[in-house]
Amino acid sequence: MPNAKDDKKPDDVLNLGNFLCFAVYSANHAFNRVYKPLLDRLGLTYPQYLAMVLLWGEDNQTVGGLGEKLFLESSTLTPLLKRLEALGLVKRSRDLADERQVRVQLTDQGRALREKAAEVPQCILEASGLEMGEAKRLLAEITALRNTLDRTGRG
Amino acid sequence: MPNAKDDKKPDDVLNLGNFLCFAVYSANHAFNRVYKPLLDRLGLTYPQYLAMVLLWGEDNQTVGGLGEKLFLESSTLTPLLKRLEALGLVKRSRDLADERQVRVQLTDQGRALREKAAEVPQCILEASGLEMGEAKRLLAEITALRNTLDRTGRG
DNA sequence: CACGATTAAATCGTACACGATACAAATACG
DNA sequence: CGTATTTGTATCGTGTACGATTTAATCGTG
The missing domain is CATH 1.20.890 (cAMP-dependent Protein Kinase, Chain A)
Structure with missing residues (x-):
């Protein structure tokens, strides 16, 4: 009688259905697809929505602060925030006390969107x-x- | 004494830490970061690795078949598979019976990579x-x- | 058999996502 | 003080990812 620990076929190890990472990967895509029609009505993409959620919770955060919470690099966030700025939802401005930092503030329009997103x-x-x-x-x-x-x- | 069902602050609803979607989103990124150094040694990206796993399991699949298993569109897979072809890991060729379909076959090199990825x-x-x-x-x-x-x- | 409808990939445009790099502001330290 | 180092953003190049569209092949129905 085969040992319970060793009686797996080699295929099992490389079967994508058994990959936890793939379950997460594909669940993430599935969330994206569910969010899409809801966020289309707000004119936001999914990562943009996540950034807005953070700003609704606490306005005037730095790029680095947002990146830390979202686990994103500035190379991802900078263009994303520029798009939010182009949409008129946020304003970006250098911190007066430390000009290396950029602070992101909601505009009236950005705050108003919170109701529609509720x-x-x-x-x-x-x-x-x-x-x-x-x-x-x-x-x-x-x-x-x-x-x-x-x-x-x-x- | 407040009702247990109603005593949540409104902030709770829009706290990113309470978003299941965000947990999945960020866990996916975290998997990516763990995979990166492992896959760099194979010369693969994470989605490329997933495609290779499928092909190691069953060679000669169509683009559509791979897309269905990976939940990806042809607009994502086509360039990805072209890169795998440029790396010499797969060959793409039209199905003789139905020329609309493109079949993806492992090369010797592609099969050999399976050992290194084990x-x-x-x-x-x-x-x-x-x-x-x-x-x-x-x-x-x-x-x-x-x-x-x-x-x-x-x- | 013909011709419109469907299907499979590919292409294009937009938007993440990251690593490497650049650069300016702030800090450290001799 | 003044320069070396660190820190915070931004930029660039590569690679997903998707919707809309295109093209070619196949199928359905008359």
């Missing part, structure tokens, strides 16, 4: 098919996974 | 900090979530 989270939760409790548990597990991976990826 | 999944599992059992459970939950989202995103 229903989005509920729509997403429904699309996930999860109860609030399940969603929170899964959220905690995936966040913990991300933090572990991130320590490896940087340490 | 240790990758184990490295990733270790980086995730999860036991095999935990990883499998999480995999199943995230896959189920993706499938639910996907039904909404398309239906």
Whole structure:
């Protein structure tokens, strides 16, 4: 009788369906597709929406501060924020005390968009098919996974 | 004493840390960063690696077949596969029976790369900090979530 | 058999996403 | 003080990713 630890076929190891990374990768794409029609009505892309959520929570953040929370580099954020500025949702200006930093402020239009975006989270939760409790548990597990991976990826 | 269901501050709803989508989004980026140094040694990007995994499992697939498994459009896959072809890892050729389809075949070099890539999944599992059992459970939950989202995103 | 409809890839335009690099402002330190 | 180093953004090049469109091949129906 084969050992329970060794009786996997070699195919199992390289079957994409068994890749946790691929589950995450494809779930991310699936979220994107669900968000798309909702965000189209706001004129935002998904990463732009995430940046706006942060700014709605705390205005006048620096590029670096936003990048740290979003796990994004300035090479990604700078053009994204410029697009938000071109849309008239934010204003970017050098910090007077430290001119290396750029601060991002919501415009009136940017603040107003918050109302129109209010229903989005509920729509997403429904699309996930999860109860609030399940969603929170899964959220905690995936966040913990991300933090572990991130320590490896940087340490 | 406030009702347990209603005593959340409005901020809770728009706190990025409570977004399941953001957990998935950032976990995906974190996986990418862990994979990068491993895949650099193979000369592959992460999506290219996923495509190769599928081809190692079943050679001679069509572009559409790969796209269905990877949840990617031909507009994404075509250039990706052209890069794999330029690397000498695959060959692309029209299906003789149905010339609309393009079939992707591994070259000897592409097959050989499988050996060098063999240790990758184990490295990733270790980086995730999860036991095999935990990883499998999480995999199943995230896959189920993706499938639910996907039904909404398309239906 | 013909011809409109469908299908499979490819192409194009826009928007992430990152590493490498550049550059200016701020800090450290002799 | 004045220069070396560090820090915060921005820029550039490469590679996804998708929707809209195009093109060519196949299929369906008359």
